[in-house]
Amino acid sequence: MNERHRAYESVIGALVADAAAMGFHWLYDQALIAKYGGEHPEFHTPVRAEYQDKGYFAHEGKQAGEFSHYGAQLLSMQDAINANGQYSEQGYIESFRKWFDFGGQWQGYTDHPTRQTLLNLYQRKSNDEPDEEPVAACGADDTQNPALSKLPPLIAVHGQDQDLMDKVESAVRVTNNNDTAVSYAKAVAIMIKSAHKGLSPGQCVAQAKEVGVDIAIAINTAESMLKRRSKEVAQEVGMHCGLDASFIVITHLLLQAENYEKTVRENIYCGGDSCGRAIPLGAILSACFFGSDKAMPASWIARTALPGSVLPRQAG
Numbered sequence: 001m002n003e004r005h006r007a008y009e010s011v012i013g014a015l016v017a018d019a020a021a022m023g024f025h026w027l028y029d030q031a032l033i034a035k036y037g038g039e040h041p042e043f044h045t046p047v048r049a050e051y052q053d054k055g056y057f058a059h060e061g062k063q064a065g066e067f068s069h070y071g072a073q074l075l076s077m078q079d080a081i082n083a084n085g086q087y088s089e090q091g092y093i094e095s096f097r098k099w100f101d102f103g104g105q106w107q108g109y110t111d112h113p114t115r116q117t118l119l120n121l122y123q124r125k126s127n128d129e130p131d132e133e134p135v136a137a138c139g140a141d142d143t144q145n146p147a148l149s150k151l152p153p154l155i156a157v158h159g160q161d162q163d164l165m166d167k168v169e170s171a172v173r174v175t176n177n178n179d180t181a182v183s184y185a186k187a188v189a190i191m192i193k194s195a196h197k198g199l200s201p202g203q204c205v206a207q208a209k210e211v212g213v214d215i216a217i218a219i220n221t222a223e224s225m226l227k228r229r230s231k232e233v234a235q236e237v238g239m240h241c242g243l244d245a246s247f248i249v250i251t252h253l254l255l256q257a258e259n260y261e262k263t264v265r266e267n268i269y270c271g272g273d274s275c276g277r278a279i280p281l282g283a284i285l286s287a288c289f290f291g292s293d294k295a296m297p298a299s300w301i302a303r304t305a306l307p308g309s310v311l312p313r314q315a316g
């Protein structure tokens with residue numbers, strides 16, 4: 001299949017996986033997810049009573065098929081690229097503000113790196129610092145999953161660029177100004193780029209080892225636990241938002257992936273920050289399996305409230 005089509009599918013696949021996971025997002029009790037989600041935990045309307053103080057209920061008022069704040073972060077990058085025809089740091093910052101600042105497009109939970117980034121931008125303004133590139137120091141010193149949310153649209157457009165990793169680092173530092181966050185994001189970027197080429201999930205993971213020793217160690221950790229289910233791995237390494245845990249769980253899910261549907265569902269059963277993991281997971285799986293009987297189900301796409309902005313120009 002054409003890389004261009006896989007790249008488009010990757011953006012859609014990330015949002016669909018996020019929406020599928022939203023109903024049990026940040027529920028840290030796998031037994032409760034199984035109880036209320038049954039065999040089909042995807043596209044579940046979030047219900048506060050189901051959390052029973054075993055997690056953080058963040059999505060009051062959201063309906064099945066809507067995306068989380070991670071999906072909104074992806075869309076802020078998509079809008080920036082649509083507006084400018086390509087990535088620019090300043091354009092991304094402007095779009096990020098339009099989405100998440102006071103009176104912005106996003107109505108819902110706002111995470112720590114987003115809040116801190118906005119505060120940093122206001123601080124820069126109050127100090128009369130120049131509002132021009134490079135300004136990526138506005139990001140929070142944070143190593144959580146929001147560092148990954150912007151990647152699918154960025155790589156869909158710039159995956160063939162020689163300076164792709166420079167663009168990845170720029171985009172990540174806008175919200176997560178931290179070397180560790182950049183390293184994990186580069187690894188996921190390589191996985192997504194490899195998926196666009198039609199590689200298998202396992203091959204995508206192998207390609208990411210080149211980023212550095214820390215990434216290779218994390219992947220080796222996931223590989224060492226392949227005889228166990230991913231939800232058991234999540235219980236051991238952590239279900240939380242930190243990239244140190246989520247990257248291992250994402251990698252383990254990819255290494256065991258049989259198809260998009262089953263793997264995204266298993267991610268939900270893992271619990272915790274399922275939406276944070278869903279963005280890179282959905283992006284990679286949808287591209288890897290595009291055009292096969294393992295692909296993202298059309299019925300799942302139909303159940304997702306996809307905005308018009310995710311019909312990128314590069315998909316034509």
